[in-house]
Amino acid sequence: MAVSPRPSLTESRRQDILAAASAAIAERGLCETRIADIADNIGASPALILYYFPSKAVLLTEALIYQDRLFAESVKEALEGATTAVEKFSILIEASCPRPSRSGGATDGWTLWPAAWEMSRHDPTLASARARLDEAWRAQIADIVDEGIASGEFRPLNSTDFAIQLAAMLDGLAIEVMLGDPTVDADRMRGLANAFLDLALKTPVSGTT
Amino acid sequence: MAVSPRPSLTESRRQDILAAASAAIAERGLCETRIADIADNIGASPALILYYFPSKAVLLTEALIYQDRLFAESVKEALEGATTAVEKFSILIEASCPRPSRSGGATDGWTLWPAAWEMSRHDPTLASARARLDEAWRAQIADIVDEGIASGEFRPLNSTDFAIQLAAMLDGLAIEVMLGDPTVDADRMRGLANAFLDLALKTPVSGTT
DNA sequence: GCGCATCCTGAACGGCAATTCAGCGTACCG
DNA sequence: CGGTACGCTGAATTGCCGTTCAGGATGCGC
Secondary structure, three states: OOOOOOOOHHHHHHHHHHHHHHHHHHHHOOOOOOHHHHHHHOOOOHHHHHHHOOOHHHHHHHHHHHHHHHHHHHHHHHHOOOOOHHHHHHHHHHHHOOOOOOOOOOOOHHHHHHHHHHHHOOOHHHHHHHHHHHHHHHHHHHHHHHHHHHHOOOOOOOHHHHHHHHHHHHHHHHHHHHOOOOOOOHHHHHHHHHHHHHHHHHOOOOOOO | OOOOOOOOHHHHHHHHHHHHHHHHHHHHOOOOOOHHHHHHHOOOOHHHHHHHOOOHHHHHHHHHHHHHHHHHHHHHHHHOOOOOHHHHHHHHHHHHOOOOOOOOOOOOHHHHHHHHHHHHOOOHHHHHHHHHHHHHHHHHHHHHHHHHHHOOOOOOOOHHHHHHHHHHHHHHHHHHHHOOOOOOOHHHHHHHHHHHHHHHHHOOOOOOO
């Protein structure tokens, strides 16, 4: 459940702060997030934040990395119940759909991705963490595809290429959903993602000409 | 060439500033961009910026909208020479590939998209402009598909759904390329996008079972 | 040459927000 | 019971940066 191997006493406080920072970024936006906002989210003083983190900058990058990891772990956990490849894909797609902005509960991880991308451009630490997790995400997709091919659920294809395509499409769709694009809501996103799955994985290879 | 119908004398100065602001955001990042940076880019004083724009905030949103429009126009222009649907798609894909960071020349529009997404979350003006331009972008894709279907280049399919899928995939791929993901460079992006086109547009409909 | 509008600037101003610091409570240890 | 370490805070402090303003230059019509 916890991200790090053994959260020490102060480690749990650090995670509270990381969560509070994530929430603040989701709510106010990356640029408008002040240390005071983060402190408010856990009912503490601004000085406390700087007691656990050396500066606002590193806190923000750590918060974005933290959320990325949480997302990766929650998906991995959700996949454990599934058996067939088709089932697993439906879980992946569901996880990729931005929720209609839960107020109160855990931060909707999706909201933070544009912030993470924007920040990655100048923050090597965040950039490499993000790249690593993204690679893992694609590998997960590729594994499911290979599994489905082995079980005969899917036709043979290059699973690595497909993984990049699907991951990209999900990112792009999620952006639209998250921004409230009137023509792409979560249902539409699910439908289009599934249509791509059907097309790419189930279409039999057509003979030449 | 100009974005607005009739650029007045001061309008051209405004555009200089919008371009300078875009460059600054691309270079320093959305949060780290100061008015002084924008002023430096055109060799002027910070006060000049506020002479043409009421505040930093509106300048930034206008700059992001400006760049979006520039991108849309440049694509529309590039498409004029093309005749076949296949040709047009190759232009669209090429336009979607982030360039290897031109230094000096026009800002690589791609760099600004995460900033635009992040800002759209809280800026209704930017959000609606972005949604409108995105809709136009997808409509352009759909038109080309319909054209290709009519000419027999493509098999019949729902062009609107396809447009959303392709636009999303291009967005997602471009993010990876822009962030320098080691496994997705511009060439790979082109290849995967074209593979999706082939799969979706040229695969003959397979009979039931 | 004169007046005026436009464009632009240097030099304040003011406020905000990150960071620092000195110290208070408290729990634990002996 | 002291003493010590830790967790935490309120109140400075500090520097930055958006914004304002009072004017200088420049060009143009008369």
